[in-house]
Amino acid sequence: MTDIDSDIAKTGSAMASDDSTLHILSTSDVAGIDITLSDVVSVVEQAYRTLADGRSDNPRKLTVKPRDGHSVAYAMLGRDGERGVVAVKTSYKHGLHEDRDMQHYYTTLTLYDDESGLPVAMLDCGRVGALRTPAVSALLARELAVPGARNALVIGTGTQGRLALPFLLTTLPDLERLMLFGTHPDGIRAVREQLHAYFPDRKLELVTDLRTAAQDADIVLATAGPHTPASVDAEWLRPAALSVLIGYGIAPSTLHRADRVIATSAAQMLVTGVDMADADGRLREVDAEFPEVLAGRAKGRTDAGERIFAYNSGLVVTDIALGHRFAQLALTQGLGTAVPLWR
Template sequence: MITPELHILTRTDLAALEIGPGEVIDAVRDAYVAYAEGASRNPTKMMMTVPTGRDAVSYSMLGFDGALQQVGFKTSYRQGTGNPDKYYTTISLYDDKTGLPFAFMDCHRVGGSRTPATTALIAEACASEGARSALMIGTGRQGLNTLPYLATRLPHLEKLRFFGTHPDGVRATVETFHEYFPGRELERVHDVPAAVSDSDIVVAASGRAAHPPVKTSWLKPGGVLISVSSKGVDSSSLADADYAIATNEGQLGVTGSRFDTADGAAGIDAEFPDVLIGRKPARRGQADRVFAFSSGMVITDIPVAHALAHKAIEAGLGQKVRLWT
């Protein structure tokens, strides 16, 4: 009889593991394709605010990655949107081939990898022909890897810029980019509206931002605005777009309800997995201003977590726990 056991992996265990942008982007793309083709399942995430007046919110996501045949449960809790030290997120994986539990691990690095991978894939699919510039707004965890992932997937981008106000975040953004692209120039901007109007691809991943809320109407014709669940995006941005995409329409209703119009729930033209496999177009015309709402889907967490777990186990990291004995 096989005794079920979990590999427990901490944030420290996962921190030094090498996993490049290309590997993560390929894993996330495979996950979206499997979902679009009906092999995976991704129920809408559950969100609950905590009624204590502490500005706390919790999330729960369940999914099945048909490519890996892994079931994943992800949980997140944050007390105070401005306090990164009070944000905790975990993921547990179960192998559907063997019917056994596999890993329970910190999900901080997973989320910080699969989110920019999704951004890069959306940018690649939705950017207009001839796009040459990208702007990253925000220097927190969600945006830290965005520019190197964009440069990996869209090597033809000539101008890469960012906006940030927190000194540690600014420094980390520059250092992280130059780890992957030591010879490339990265420009810091200070006028967000002007930089948006001069960029082909705009990624907003700012929280309670120190900049005017970004509007789709600021984009140049053919521009694309990708909101990574950003509070720094104006609530008019979806309605004002010529074409609108979401990673998942159900999750847009949960985490993007502020984009609802007075007439009802916000509507989109396509879900991104359908765009990725060619079932739906990424835009109607080259001059369209495109808005894309990116809300994390657990099917993209699962393959990244699975890859990191395997690397950690092969390196002898973590510990095994026989929880069910």
């Protein structure tokens, strides 16, 4: 039994101790939780494997968006069979037509112990998502990148771009050339700071010629926002390259001309990947889903020369697993506030 498994086994009942009390973890509480990148990767990988084993439930998310598109809201319900936890995640963003600093974004995760039937915790889910997504990209790279991959290119310096390289180095420590394409000085500075914080001996190469950088990259992570000028075309990619779409930054041709397509969820790709459709409005079929690849039930890379496209969309089971891990650590670190919510 791993340390994480042991914590799962003994912490749930300690946290879910009162049917009228909810443990609240604020943004500052969550920010103060000490967790390693390898711990995050391990938790996320376990969540995928449990889902592939049929022991977890990850229904399709509900979406509400007004006609003018000024906001979007999501609700996601799921169950983690490894931890015996049921949870609801909500996400709301307002001001989608505004600059990033003018937008409002709120996301929460509420956890319930499905063995005792008691509430566990409610927490701000921002940091969970900021860690979960690059951890998934790093797992995709570990499983799908060409053997001996040495060069990685990250496009974008927002929330998902800032930890992309530290997570990649966690799963692929032999990477040598770390390239970044970004247009926001503050974001570029943040990427440098995060890389230095986790891997102080590694150097970041800021690139301006995107085509040349893409031609040199074994792994391309597209994490940019919707207004990015970046759009890597399939013809720019080297043979056997892996391109991973998280946000924006690569063209639809990278999907349609790929030798193999892997998605964290084919159903979610059909809903959230519509901007990658071809001229007829169609998306390329998915060859395999990533949980099945991790479980060994489906092939990831089948040939060293394949050019692979991977679609990284969030699954709520990974939020639940990582959120529960945060709740465990918060309890041991004395963080959070117990609120008698149902009295």
